[in-house]
Amino acid sequence: MLLERFVFLTLDGLARGTAYAAFALALVLIWRAARVVNFAQGAMAVACVYVAHSVTAATGSYWAGFGAAVASGLVLGAAVDFCVMRLAAGTASHLNSVIIALGLVLIIQAVLGIAYGNEYLPTPAPFDRTAITVGEFVLLSPFDLFVIGTVAAAVAALAWLFGRTPVGLRMRAGAFAPEVSRLLGVNVGGMLTLGWALAAGLGAIAGMLVVPTELALHPHAMDLVFVASFTAAVIGGLDSPPGVVVGGLAVGLTLSYVSGYLGGDLSPLATLLLLLAVLLVRPEGLITRAKVRRV
Amino acid sequence: MSAAPLLTVRDLVAGYGNAAPVLRSVSFDVEPGSITAVVGANGAGKTTLMRALSGLIRPAAGELRFDDVDLREVPVERRVRHGLAHVPQGHGVVAELTVDENLRLGGLWRRDRADARRAVAEVYEMFEPLALRRRHAGHQLSGGERQMLALGRALVGRPRLLLLDEPSLGLAPKAVAQTMALLRRLRDESAVAVLLAEQSLRGALSVADRGIVMSQGQLVFTAPAKDLRDNPHLRQLYLGF
Numbered sequence: 311m312l313l314e315r316f317v318f319l320t321l322d323g324l325a326r327g328t329a330y331a332a333f334a335l336a337l338v339l340i341w342r343a344a345r346v347v348n349f350a351q352g353a354m355a356v357a358c359v360y361v362a363h364s365v366t367a368a369t370g371s372y373w374a375g376f377g378a379a380v381a382s383g384l385v386l387g388a389a390v391d392f393c394v395m396r397l398a399a400g401t402a403s404h405l406n407s408v409i410i411a412l413g414l415v416l417i418i419q420a421v422l423g424i425a426y427g428n429e430y431l432p433t434p435a436p437f438d439r440t441a442i443t444v445g446e447f448v449l450l451s452p453f454d455l456f457v458i459g460t461v462a463a464a465v466a467a468l469a470w471l472f473g474r475t476p477v478g479l480r481m482r483a484g485a486f487a488p489e490v491s492r493l494l495g496v497n498v499g500g501m502l503t504l505g506w507a508l509a510a511g512l513g514a515i516a517g518m519l520v521v522p523t524e525l526a527l528h529p530h531a532m533d534l535v536f537v538a539s540f541t542a543a544v545i546g547g548l549d550s551p552p553g554v555v556v557g558g559l560a561v562g563l564t565l566s567y568v569s570g571y572l573g574g575d576l577s578p579l580a581t582l583l584l585l586l587a588v589l590l591v592r593p594e595g596l597i598t599r600a601k602v603r604r605v
Numbered sequence: 606m607s608a609a610p611l612l613t614v615r616d617l618v619a620g621y622g623n624a625a626p627v628l629r630s631v632s633f634d635v636e637p638g639s640i641t642a643v644v645g646a647n648g649a650g651k652t653t654l655m656r657a658l659s660g661l662i663r664p665a666a667g668e669l670r671f672d673d674v675d676l677r678e679v680p681v682e683r684r685v686r687h688g689l690a691h692v693p694q695g696h697g698v699v700a701e702l703t704v705d706e707n708l709r710l711g712g713l714w715r716r717d718r719a720d721a722r723r724a725v726a727e728v729y730e731m732f733e734p735l736a737l738r739r740r741h742a743g744h745q746l747s748g749g750e751r752q753m754l755a756l757g758r759a760l761v762g763r764p765r766l767l768l769l770d771e772p773s774l775g776l777a778p779k780a781v782a783q784t785m786a787l788l789r790r791l792r793d794e795s796a797v798a799v800l801l802a803e804q805s806l807r808g809a810l811s812v813a814d815r816g817i818v819m820s821q822g823q824l825v826f827t828a829p830a831k832d833l834r835d836n837p838h839l840r841q842l843y844l845g846f
């Protein structure tokens with residue numbers, strides 16, 4: 311019985327962790343490009359899930375809603391960079407960007423509350439959430455497999471984009487060395503906007519995967535998910551996409567074990583304790599490369 | 606040297622923010638296929654001049670023409686398309702990217718992808734150490750290799766004018782001599798014009814066709830490099846050696 315429970319909690323934690331990893335990866339995309347922790351990522355993702363909710367309600371198709379969420383994420387990300395974040399660009403302090411992001415959270419959540427109300431809206435999952443049982447072992451549900459598969463595909467697509475395409479090379483160069491990149495003909499501002507769009511698109515995907523597993527859809531649905539994903543990003547190292555995936559899985563497992571063995575009420579506390587421990591012991595993240603020497 | 610100037614600079618005034626301008630009414634020409642050395646002490650305005658020419662800082666006044674193009678109207682990202690390449694001080698290698706990625710980055714703007722690939726291959730032929738380290742990250746290279754990489758990356762764009770800011774900075778004398786020899790070769794074989802900002806006076810004047818002496822943001826003297834190199838009186842007066 312103990313083993314069966316441990317296996318269940320482990321698999322459940324991995325499934326949750328993949329969604330956290332996707333969301334944390336969205337944070338890392340912005341961090342690497344603009345050196346900003348996008349505290350509005352959760353609210354932006356929720357806004358996209360609301361768009362999906364509306365489209366699904368209008369068309370009756372979950373997949374039309376999923377596509378609309380991703381598309382609206384891309385547009386919202388680009389709009390946030392182009393219309394809002396550039397106001398803070400060029401200012402001496404990154405604190406300005408953080409404050410703008412926090413302001414965005416308030417605005418987005420208020421607008422969602424006005425538009426949709428603050429009650430909990432049911433968000434059905436596209437696949438059965440009942441776990442498959444093999445003998446005594448309760449394994450993953452079809453929805454869990456969908457989550458893992460979707461995140462794996464998104465991560466592979468990003469790895470291909472950044473590692474194999476000219477646009478990815480421009481984006482990396484623009485993030486690492488904006489001035490030199492401009493001298494080499496890279497439209498650094500455009501690449502930054504594209505980075506925001508991709509991050510918000512990925513955040514929207516993460517929102518679509520996480521919200522059905524939470525209570526329901528409401529303007530604050532991603533608040534705790536943001537904290538968990540931010541913890542994952544810090545654990546993995548904000549500059550390390552592979553580290554963030556590992557960080558997401560670590561957070562997912564921790565939360566699953568804590569809620570399974572100690573009670574669900576302790577999950578948020580466990581997340582914060584984990585974040586605190588990492589910041590005290592290894593603030594640069596557990597999986598980070600040696601610091602690159604500026605040349 | 607009777608051809609129309611490739612670069613014309615007239616009464617250029619430039620600086621940083623609201624502070625007093627660093628460059629004050631600088632005027633000179635760069636001829637096609639020539640090497641022009643800009644020499645002067647620290648703080649003379651050499652780097653500011655380079656940054657104003659490549660568009661990294663916006664001139665407050667003056668005229669900048671590259672061929673028939675008014676450079677003040679061209680955004681910094683577009684200047685490379687006109688044939689203007691700037692290798693900044695400290696070489697500007699993207700430390701996180703590999704040698705190969707740095708070189709490919711130099712030709713990403715080009716429509717002729719095949720020629721861009723050819724240009725990368727030529728750089729590998731020109732700089733064998735880079736060919737051996739094409740998968741190494743920029744931060745893993747030695748100072749000399751980084752210099753090769755920055756220069757090679759600029760050449761991938763097949764520039765008509767290279768702006769080189771202190772290419773000898775931090776390099777061993779042998780590497781400096783190799784860099785100067787390469788510049789001479791580029792001028793002679795590819796007709797690339799070079800504007801070379803240097804503190805290493807002997808190195809710069811050994812390879813240059815013309816010398817420009819700057820002091821406190823002003824152009825104080827210009828002459829054929831040979832005259833500056835060989836005339837002890839001029840050397841003593843303007844260069845202090």
